[in-house]
Amino acid sequence: MKKAILLLAPLLMMVGLSANSKKIDPKEETTIVKTISGNIILEGTTVGKYAKPGAPIDMSYKTTKVDTNETADVNITLSTTASNGTMMVAMTFDDKLTIENEVDQNQSFDVSQEAKTFFINLKVSSSENGLYYIRLLTKIDKGYGLKLRSFAVPVYIGDDPKPKVKGNIQIQKASSGENISVSKAVETIKVLPK
Amino acid sequence: MKRLLVGLGTALLLTACGGGTSTPSTGSSPDKNTTDNNTTTNNPPPTKEIPFVVCPEQNGTGSLTILGKIEYERIQPQHSGGATILDTSNITNESAKDIIVTAVDASGATIASTCTDGSGNYALKEIPESTSLKVRAYAKMKNSTWDVKVVDNTHSDALYLIEGSLRDSGTTDSSRDLKASYANDQSAPFAILDSVHQAMDKVLTANSSATFPALKLNWSLNNISSSTFKPKIGQIVTTLYSNSNIYVLGDKSDTDEFDNHVIIHEWGHYFEDMFSRADSIGGSHSAGQKLDIRLAFGEGFGNAFSAIVTDDPLYYDTLQNGTQGSNMNIESATPYVPGYFSEASIQRILYDLYDSNNDGADSLSMGFTPLYNTLVGAEKTTPAFTSIFTFITALKNENADSSAKIDAITSAENISDISDIYGTNNNAFLYAYLRVGDSIRISTNTSNGVPNKLENHKYIRFSINRRKSYRIRVDSLSSNSPDPDFELFKTSSFIKVGQGYNSGTSEVKDITLDEGEYLLDIYDANFKSRVDFSVTIN
Numbered sequence: 264m265k266k267a268i269l270l271l272a273p274l275l276m277m278v279g280l281s282a283n284s285k286k287i288d289p290k291e292e293t294t295i296v297k298t299i300s301g302n303i304i305l306e307g308t309t310v311g312k313y314a315k316p317g318a319p320i321d322m323s324y325k326t327t328k329v330d331t332n333e334t335a336d337v338n339i340t341l342s343t344t345a346s347n348g349t350m351m352v353a354m355t356f357d358d359k360l361t362i363e364n365e366v367d368q369n370q371s372f373d374v375s376q377e378a379k380t381f382f383i384n385l386k387v388s389s390s391e392n393g394l395y396y397i398r399l400l401t402k403i404d405k406g407y408g409l410k411l412r413s414f415a416v417p418v419y420i421g422d423d424p425k426p427k428v429k430g431n432i433q434i435q436k437a438s439s440g441e442n443i444s445v446s447k448a449v450e451t452i453k454v455l456p457k
Numbered sequence: 458m459k460r461l462l463v464g465l466g467t468a469l470l471l472t473a474c475g476g477g478t479s480t481p482s483t484g485s486s487p488d489k490n491t492t493d494n495n496t497t498t499n500n501p502p503p504t505k506e507i508p509f510v511v512c513p514e515q516n517g518t519g520s521l522t523i524l525g526k527i528e529y530e531r532i533q534p535q536h537s538g539g540a541t542i543l544d545t546s547n548i549t550n551e552s553a554k555d556i557i558v559t560a561v562d563a564s565g566a567t568i569a570s571t572c573t574d575g576s577g578n579y580a581l582k583e584i585p586e587s588t589s590l591k592v593r594a595y596a597k598m599k600n601s602t603w604d605v606k607v608v609d610n611t612h613s614d615a616l617y618l619i620e621g622s623l624r625d626s627g628t629t630d631s632s633r634d635l636k637a638s639y640a641n642d643q644s645a646p647f648a649i650l651d652s653v654h655q656a657m658d659k660v661l662t663a664n665s666s667a668t669f670p671a672l673k674l675n676w677s678l679n680n681i682s683s684s685t686f687k688p689k690i691g692q693i694v695t696t697l698y699s700n701s702n703i704y705v706l707g708d709k710s711d712t713d714e715f716d717n718h719v720i721i722h723e724w725g726h727y728f729e730d731m732f733s734r735a736d737s738i739g740g741s742h743s744a745g746q747k748l749d750i751r752l753a754f755g756e757g758f759g760n761a762f763s764a765i766v767t768d769d770p771l772y773y774d775t776l777q778n779g780t781q782g783s784n785m786n787i788e789s790a791t792p793y794v795p796g797y798f799s800e801a802s803i804q805r806i807l808y809d810l811y812d813s814n815n816d817g818a819d820s821l822s823m824g825f826t827p828l829y830n831t832l833v834g835a836e837k838t839t840p841a842f843t844s845i846f847t848f849i850t851a852l853k854n855e856n857a858d859s860s861a862k863i864d865a866i867t868s869a870e871n872i873s874d875i876s877d878i879y880g881t882n883n884n885a886f887l888y889a890y891l892r893v894g895d896s897i898r899i900s901t902n903t904s905n906g907v908p909n910k911l912e913n914h915k916y917i918r919f920s921i922n923r924r925k926s927y928r929i930r931v932d933s934l935s936s937n938s939p940d941p942d943f944e945l946f947k948t949s950s951f952i953k954v955g956q957g958y959n960s961g962t963s964e965v966k967d968i969t970l971d972e973g974e975y976l977l978d979i980y981d982a983n984f985k986s987r988v989d990f991s992v993t994i995n
Binding site: 290291307308309310311312313314315316317318319320321322323324344355394396398400408409410411412413414415416417425426429434435436437438441442443444445446447448449450451452453454455456457 | 524539540561564565566567592593594608609612613614615616617618619620621622624627629630631632633634635636637638641642643678679681682683684685686687688689690691692694695696697699708710711719722723739740741742743744745746756760772774776780782783785790800906908910
């Protein structure tokens with residue numbers, strides 16, 4: 264499967280997905296961006312990517328990149344190679360990401376030979392610049408045990424959106440010049456007898 | 458584990474720290490809540506003692522010693538049927554083994570350095586008196602045998618460490634114990650390192666002189682299951698191994714830092730990369746699917762390896778606190794669509810070959826060493842694509858006395874006795890042999906799914922007797938608009954030497970080939986349901 268997608272938007276980037284490679288070693292990627300009817304569309308897929316053991320489910324998405332207080336369309340496609348069972352999806356949204364349409368955050372789909380692809384359409388917005396995530400926890404029970412897989416759909420809001428960085432991080436330089444992430448330990452000190 | 462400490466220009470000091478393989482406590486406790494199907498068994502075969510490990514030690518310029526212990530908090534799993542959660546009411550203190558510990562002054566300059574032993578104990582020597590200093594414990598293990606560290610890929614690859622307070626060293630020896638707490642998000646790097654330590658220990662039981670190429674583990678609270686790979690902002694796709702790096706999920710939606718089996722599974726891919734060989738084509742996969750034989754073996758091996766290292770056949774993958782994750786029993790899960798294409802079958806076979814629990818068709822307890830020897834020997838150089846066929850053929854050749862028992866184990870997984878590396882007894886149509894100058898007809902199909910499933914790819918062997926330019930041509934014989942592509946490997950050193958990726962119903966490539974044996978991997982890039990191809994080499 265060969266893909267080279269040329270991008271037309273001001274955020275022009277080129278992505279080459281090497282799903283042909285014997286070992287699909289991930290390379291640093293840039294998000295696929297297209298401009299359709301003036302809208303900047305970002306898309307991604309887990310198809311062909313490495314996956315740890317889990318449910319046989321792949322996720323693809325298309326989202327519109329919008330400014331603050333504008334509504335982004337988020338179209339999610341979940342596909343499975345299972346031929347039966349029930350696929351359950353639980354969605355959670357980053358703080359400060361507002362859901363604009365009525366959507367059941369917990370959904371289930373009946374999987375069959377004819378029905379293996381399912382769609383979830385969302386509309387979200389935020390009043391603050393940033394890179395936000397919609398998290399999906401998918402489960403499928405095929406009769407030999409419950410299998411899970413988690414996904415995250417990025418939603419870009421505003422100019423130069425950056426992810427909300429978590430953690431109480433203090434980055435310093437060691438005497439060697441190496442970057443170090445320092446945190447205070449729980450410490451017990453004792454003076455030893457002479 | 459005995460450890461030989463060598464100071465710079467100082468006397469030799471031998472320290473005994475206890476024997477046996479160090480093991481983080483990871484849910485093998487007998488009071489774990491499990492059903493019969495998920496009862497773990499702990500019947501490890503005898504192991505060799507871990508050899509000496511040389512720790513780079515630097516003493517100070519004084520006369521004091523600062524002793525101590527470095528620990529980290531580990532959340533234990535709680536299992537119930539096929540579900541596993543991280544039980545935050547069961548947090549244990551675990552030793553941080555063989556990690557680097559330093560004493561630094563107020564400016565951060567190193568005064569002395571050493572490593573912890575197998576129990577997390579350290580001794581910083583010749584510390585100057587009345588000096589303001591603090592102790593640092595790094596998420597890093599580096600010595601003559603290994604070089605492993607855990608960094609934050611979302612903050613310039615900063616190396617994780619915990620430190621104590623800046624305090625005066627006084628005039629007598631003292632102890633400073635440090636603990637990485639879970640509540641402060643400190644313990645994850647040390648938990649991840651401990652999993653890797655356990656895996657390396659297992660390899661050392663099979664080969665005491667093994668040395669491990671540098672490995673960087675990347676973890677961050679921001680590491681999330683994305684569809685793009687952008688590690689600088691935490692988008693790592695999933696916990697995976699790639700090019701001497703392991704990336705570990707840390708976002709609350711799916712944390713993997715305490716999932717011992719998940720991390721060791723990925724370390725198994727590092728092992729394949731550095732010590733053995735794996736031709737897996739990757740992609741998503743799941744038990745119950747009929748996978749490409751290369752993928753099936755690679756993933757089955759990873760799962761089995763995690764159970765072998767931990768001596769715990771219950772592979773589990775947890776999510777955020779309180780949310781149910783899942784588990785699978787490597788040994789006792791009911792076979793579902795068993796066969797040479799099933800990662801579940803392969804993990805059961807490999808674990809049964811290893812363990813000392815004789816169950817069902819398994820009456821073998823080979824331990825890890827014979828499996829290791831096959832993986833780093835014949836499997837590494839096999840002229841066929843790596844699969845259960847190549848592994849078992851080699852294992853039987855090297856352990857002829859156990860052949861019948863090995864066959865019994867594979868037979869229980871619906872695999873006919875493996876007699877060659879191409880699996881001829883099991884699927885005569887996966888590999889074909891083509892004489893140069895002739896043509897051959899092969900078929901691919903998508904009856905088992907796409908794009909990495911059984912029969913999506915077919916393999917053609919051929920021999921070259923004279924170095925010159927050859928034309929490899931793959932023509933579609935089907936009318937459903939397939940797009941044949943191929944990859945070409947020279948099998949003597951098993952290296953990719955060519956490919957054909959053009960669009961269209963034919964793929965034609967002129968390639969100069971040396972004398973030797975070759976393998977063509979042919980597939981339909983459009984993944985039509987069934988396609989016939991004609992292949993010629995002239």
